[in-house]
Amino acid sequence: MPVPVVSVAQMRQWEQASWSAGRTEAAVIARVGACLAAWLRRHVPHNDRILILAGKGHNGDDARAALPHLQGRAVDLVEVRDPETALPDLERALARGPDWILDGLFGIGLNRPLAEPWCRLIERINQARSRIVSVDVPSGLDADTGRPWGATLRATCTLTLAAPKQGLLHPAAHTFTGRLEVIPDIGLVPCPIQSELCWTLPEDFLDWPPPRPVAAHKGTFGHLAIVAGSTGYHGAAVLAARAAQRARPGLITLITPASVYAVVASQLQAVMVHPWSAAHPLPGRYTALLFGPGLAAADLPAEIPATLARLWQEANVPIVVDASALDHVPRGPIPRDALRVLTPHPGEAARLLGTTTNEVQSNRVAAVRALSGQFGGAWIVLKGYQTLIGRQHGPIFVNPSGNPDLAQGGSGDVLAGYLAGLCAQPPLQGDPERLIRYAVWQHGAAADALSRRHPAWVVEDLVRTLGRVAPHRVASTARPATPTTPP
Ligand SMILES: NC(=O)C1=CN([C@@H]2O[C@H](COP(=O)(O)OP(=O)(O)OC[C@H]3O[C@@H](n4cnc5c(N)ncnc54)[C@H](OP(=O)(O)O)[C@@H]3O)[C@@H](O)[C@H]2O)[C@@H](O)CC1
Ligand SMILES: Nc1ncnc2c1ncn2[C@@H]1O[C@H](COP(=O)(O)OP(=O)(O)O)[C@@H](O)[C@H]1O
Numbered sequence: 001m002p003v004p005v006v007s008v009a010q011m012r013q014w015e016q017a018s019w020s021a022g023r024t025e026a027a028v029i030a031r032v033g034a035c036l037a038a039w040l041r042r043h044v045p046h047n048d049r050i051l052i053l054a055g056k057g058h059n060g061d062d063a064r065a066a067l068p069h070l071q072g073r074a075v076d077l078v079e080v081r082d083p084e085t086a087l088p089d090l091e092r093a094l095a096r097g098p099d100w101i102l103d104g105l106f107g108i109g110l111n112r113p114l115a116e117p118w119c120r121l122i123e124r125i126n127q128a129r130s131r132i133v134s135v136d137v138p139s140g141l142d143a144d145t146g147r148p149w150g151a152t153l154r155a156t157c158t159l160t161l162a163a164p165k166q167g168l169l170h171p172a173a174h175t176f177t178g179r180l181e182v183i184p185d186i187g188l189v190p191c192p193i194q195s196e197l198c199w200t201l202p203e204d205f206l207d208w209p210p211p212r213p214v215a216a217h218k219g220t221f222g223h224l225a226i227v228a229g230s231t232g233y234h235g236a237a238v239l240a241a242r243a244a245q246r247a248r249p250g251l252i253t254l255i256t257p258a259s260v261y262a263v264v265a266s267q268l269q270a271v272m273v274h275p276w277s278a279a280h281p282l283p284g285r286y287t288a289l290l291f292g293p294g295l296a297a298a299d300l301p302a303e304i305p306a307t308l309a310r311l312w313q314e315a316n317v318p319i320v321v322d323a324s325a326l327d328h329v330p331r332g333p334i335p336r337d338a339l340r341v342l343t344p345h346p347g348e349a350a351r352l353l354g355t356t357t358n359e360v361q362s363n364r365v366a367a368v369r370a371l372s373g374q375f376g377g378a379w380i381v382l383k384g385y386q387t388l389i390g391r392q393h394g395p396i397f398v399n400p401s402g403n404p405d406l407a408q409g410g411s412g413d414v415l416a417g418y419l420a421g422l423c424a425q426p427p428l429q430g431d432p433e434r435l436i437r438y439a440v441w442q443h444g445a446a447a448d449a450l451s452r453r454h455p456a457w458v459v460e461d462l463v464r465t466l467g468r469v470a471p472h473r474v475a476s477t478a479r480p481a482t483p484t485t486p487p
C-alpha cells in the first residue's frame, strides 16, 4: 500500500491513534532505532566512522536507539540538549573525522525559529563535510512548509518515519533533504489518514506483475505498436523499442518514417519494423499503441499526427503519448474505459498548459490535475525528480525511485517504451494505476541500481537493467533483521 503524504498535525493524529490502540512510544522508538541501524549497516562501509547527534526530543531518542544495533562499528554519540554546552563535545567528535552523521537533533517537534546558538551549531555541522543522514526531517526544517527555521542541516539522505511529511516534498526542501526515503513500518497502527498525495513504496509491487500462467503463449501478452523516430531522432525509436522488449509483451511492431527505416531496422532483431504508411492498419489487432519518441523532424509525414488524433479519440486500446507527439493530442473527451497516458517532462507540460516550466514546477500537483482535465481525464506522468502520476480526480502518486544520473537524453524514451510494453499486456491491463506506477518505479529503480554499481552509466545500460530490479530486494532497505512490530 502506498503511504499518504502527511502534515505534522496528521502525523500527530496517527501517533495518538496508535497510543490509544495500545502501541507504545518506547516500542516505536526501539523499532525506529533498529531500522536506522539496518539502513546504516547496509549503506555505510564497515570502517567508516559514524557520529550520532541526539537532541532533546523523541527525534534524539530515535537516533540514540540505533546505537545498540551498531556494535562493531566506529560510532560516537553526542547529546545535544543545549547548543552552547554541547559545542565542546561536538568539536571533539568532529575532530575525529566522522564520515557519516546520524542527525537526530530535531524532527517534527521543531515549532518555532531557532535561536542564534542553534543556527551556529547547525552551520558548524554543515561545514564538517560528513555525509548527513537525517532522522525523519533534516534538523532545522519546518516539516510542513519545507522552509528552514533559521538554519537547517543539509542531508545526503533523509529517512522519514512512517510517511513523508508534506514539507519534505516542497522544492524549497530538496537541497536539505537529499535523497528522501521512507521507513514505512515503525510499529504504528494502520494509517487513519487519507491524503491527495500518496508515496509509492517498493512493497506495493511485491505481488506485481502477477506470475505468467504456465500455458501462456505470446498471444497471451499482446502486441504493441510503436510509432516513433524520424530523421535525426532514429535512436529514440530504437531505445523505445528495446525498452518495450524489457517489459516483454508478446510482440512488438515499430512503425517509423521511411527516411530512417533502414537505420532503425538494422538495430532491432525481435522487433518487427515497418516503414510508415497511412495504409498500415491502426489500431488493427494491436493491444496498445505508443506514439512519440523521436517524432520530431520537420519532414514528418503529415498523416502521423492526424492518425494519432483520430486514434486518441476513437481507439479502444491503451495509448501512450510521449515527447513531441504530445503536441498532436486533441483536447476533450476520450473513450470511456480506454487507457490513455501522457508522459510530459515539465517543459512539455508547460507547453501544453500554455505556461512556464517554473510555474509547472512550483505546483506540480496542480499541473497534473490541469493537464488531465484538458485531456479528458487521461493519466498524466509528470516526469522529473519525484515523478507524479495521477488524473484530474483521485489520488496522485509520488514516485520515490530514480536519481540525477537519469538526466540524460533518451531516458524518457526508455520510460515510454517500457510503460507501453506493459500496457500492451492484457493480463496487466485490469490495474492501470499499478501498471503505470510500476513502470515509473522500475525505471527509476533500474537507474538507482546502476548508480550504485558504476556512476558513469549511459542510457543503453538502463535498457539492459530495466525490469531486473526485484521490489523485495529494495523494499524497506531499513528493515531490521528481526521484526519487532508489536502484535
Ligand atoms: N510522530 C510520530 O508518530 C513519531 C515520532 N517519532 C519521532 O519523534 C520526533 C518528534 O519528537 P518530539 O515531538 O519529541 O520533537 P523533536 O522533533 O524531537 O524535538 C522537539 C524538541 O525540540 C524543542 N524545540 C522545538 N522547537 C525548538 C526551537 N526552535 N529551539 C529549541 N528547541 C526547540 C522542543 O522543546 P520545547 O518546545 O519544549 O522547548 C522539544 O524538546 C519525530 O520527528 C520522530 O523522529 C517516532 O519516534 C515515533 C513516531
Ligand atoms: N533528478 C532526477 N531524479 C529522478 N528521475 C529523474 C531525474 N532527472 C530525470 N529523471 C527522469 O529521467 C527521465 C527523463 O525524461 P525526459 O526528460 O523525457 O528525457 P528524454 O526526452 O531525453 O528522453 C524521466 O523519467 C525523469 O523522471
Ligand SMILES: [K+]
Binding pocket: 059, 103, 104, 105, 106, 107, 134, 135, 136, 137, 138, 139
Ligand atoms: K532530524
